[in-house]
Amino acid sequence: NAGVTQTPKFRILKIGQSMTLQCTQDMNHNYMYWYRQDPGMGLKLIYYSVGAGITDKGEVPNGYNVSRSTTEDFPLRLELAAPSQTSVYFCASSSTGKGTQYFGPGTRLLVL
């Protein structure tokens, strides 16, 4: 049972490039989340999903898109990367809406 996995671990993007951050969980959790964590700051919710085919915006969705075609996968798409998107991105999942959230190891993104 690997839990929540994320790829890549680290990526450097040039301004204007696009990329997809991958997130997979093998716990059969319905709820999945994407957060970003800026240096010295807390976690801000980007997007979340309550099940396959259902997604909704969090606090800071601008510049990102998500899809949820399966229970296991919840990719985060960055279009036209900007320096303001330099951050550490964490994916998380939980079995219920108010249950424990399990975090992936994070993806460190640098936009130059």
Next chain:
Amino acid sequence: GENVEQHPSTLSVQEGDSAVIKCTYSDSASNYFPWYKQELGKRPQLIIDIRSNVGEKKDQRIAVTLNKTAKHFSLHITETQPEDSAVYFCAASTVIGGSTLGRLYFGRGTQLTVWP
């Protein structure tokens, strides 16, 4: 939406002393309050949580208290050890539109340093 404030932002204690981190929240509908520990370069991990039907919960050296009337909850760590050094985040969960969507609102974190 919910607003969670956390204090202090940094906390230094001597090994063996106690540490207390406090959080306040704004939405009276919130009824789930987890605490996460994040070691340097690692992912956040749940260490303890409390629901609104209890006022206190303990797990060995860690305890959390909740005052729903005052809308604040606190993390207490006793007999601190150097390995307790980390960033601690509080969070609150709120109901949106009648649905339990499970969104967590996080405080900004407390950097706890335990000196040997």
